[in-house]
Amino acid sequence: MLVKQKNEYFLIFIISTVMGILGQTLIPYLSTQLNLGLRFLVSNIDIYPFIIVLLISFKSPKPKKAFWRILIYFVGLCLGYYGYTSVVAVYNAFVSGNVNYLSNILFDLKDSLEYIFIALLASTWGFIILKYKARRCLYNLMMLPxxxxxxxxxxxxxVCNPPQVSMIIVDILCLIGIIICLFNEEISKLEF
Structure with missing residues (x-):
């Protein structure tokens, strides 16, 4: 059981790290080349309410497990996203001989710590939500944010000018996903 749980955490970490790297590389590149309007898919907040709800509801975890799922996901995401930009900064400093590029690493570290703090708050919220899951009204109220x-x-x-049609579609899909996670008991029975 403990090995399976560690494998799940490791898988979440790997997926989120790769997602962070793709958010800095392939997703913006493809979005620009194909004019999809999804350049900031990983860097904007749009998809993360759904991801947090999915991590809370998938396979009906215990509160502590949901806490760790959310925290590990966002640590991996920050490592991939800001780790990539830090590696690029080191490379640019090395190639150009300009150490000013290394200051980007401090900005990346600051941003990572801020997002990990937010992830800690989201993890705690997920823990509390599952602690009160038996009280369905309170559970739904806590999922409302x-x-x-x-x-x-x-x-x-x-309402932005011009409207971000691609991200609007993503937002609608994420909202549908959140609602499905909240009201579909089958999500809690899925296996990896």
Whole structure:
């Protein structure tokens, strides 16, 4: 059981790290080349309310497990996303001989720590949500902020000039995903 749990955490970490790297490399490149409007898919908040709800509800974890899932996911994401930009900064400093590029590493570290702190808050929230899952009304009330955040993000993409159509579609899909996770008991029975 413990080995299976460690494998799950490791898998979450690897997926999130790769996602962070792709968010700095392939996703922006393809989005620009194909004019998809998804350049900031990983760097914007749009998809993360859904990911947090999925990590809370997938396979009906215990509160402690959900806490670690969320925290490990965001640590891996930061490592991939900011690790990549830090490696690029070191490379640029080495190639150009300009050590000013290394200051980017400090900015990356600062941003990583800020996002990991937010992830710690989200992890704690996920822990508390699952602690009170038996009280369905309270559980749904505590999940409501994820829906509201997603609706707000949808609204900001809708009213910006020009509207971010691709991200609006992503927001709608994430909102549907959150609702499915909340009300579909089959999600809790899925296996890796």
């Amino acid at each position: 994820f829906i509201l955040i997603n609706i707000y993000i949808f609204y900001t993409n809708l």
